Amino acid sequence: MEQPRPEKVAIVEELKERFDSSAAVLVTEYRGLKVSELEELRRELKAKGADxxxxxxxxxxxxxxxxxxxVVEPLLEGPTALTFVKDDPAAIAKSLREFAKAKPALVLKGGLMGGKKLGVEETLALADLPSREVLLAQFAGALSAPMQKFASLLKAVPQNFAYALQALIDSKSEQG
Structure with missing residues (x-):
């Protein structure tokens, strides 16, 4: 068995590190994309925290x-590009889907997230999720709604007590 070249060993080590440090890895086929189009996609994804x-x-x-x-091995057929996602897999999947709509030569094949394989359907479902910021805002809104109701209930108790006292005072003054 022949000894692997140091360059190839370095690439395998880089890939292992990227797999371990990524929140998700999305796999695409880029057959037919121009180099300039791939560069455009690379710049767009880099701005969003992916490579x-x-x-x-x-x-x-x-x-x-x-x-x-x-589990990602079956997706590795044909000319394959890997997108390593650091933060928000949903936003990156959405960007890839939008780019693929504009440039049909880019084909979403699936990916890997949390050690589990994503098929095309799961990747597209991931793209349909709201961004992390929207989800956090929705969560904060869901938490604040019950607190607002509770605060208005707490405010209503002394307010109703004050109305009752005022009504009692008014009825005493009318009698006297």
Missing amino acids: IKVFKNTLVRIAASQSGNS
């Missing part, structure tokens, strides 16, 4: 297997 890169499928298979992410 898309093309590696040899054989090296990706080795790294995925060594890092315990072998």
Whole structure:
């Protein structure tokens, strides 16, 4: 068996580190995309905290297997680009879907998130989720609504007591 070249070993190590440090890895096929279009996508994703890169499928298979992410191996057919997501997988999946609508040469194949394989349907469902910021705002709104009701109830008790006292005072003054 021949000794692997140091460059290939370094790429496998880089891939293993990227698999381990990413919140998600989304797999696309880029056959037919122009280099300028791939660069445009790369810039757009980088601005959103993701990195898309093309590696040899054989090296990706080795790294995925060594890092315990072998579930991604069936997606590695044809010219494949991997998008490594740091923060918000939903926003990145949405960007990839929108780019694929504009440039049909980009095909979403699936991905990996939390050690689980994502198929095309799950990746598209991920793209339909609201962004992290919207979800946090919705969560904060859901938490604040009961607190607002509770605060208005607490305010109503002394307010109603004051109205009752005023009504009692008014009725005494009318009698006297």
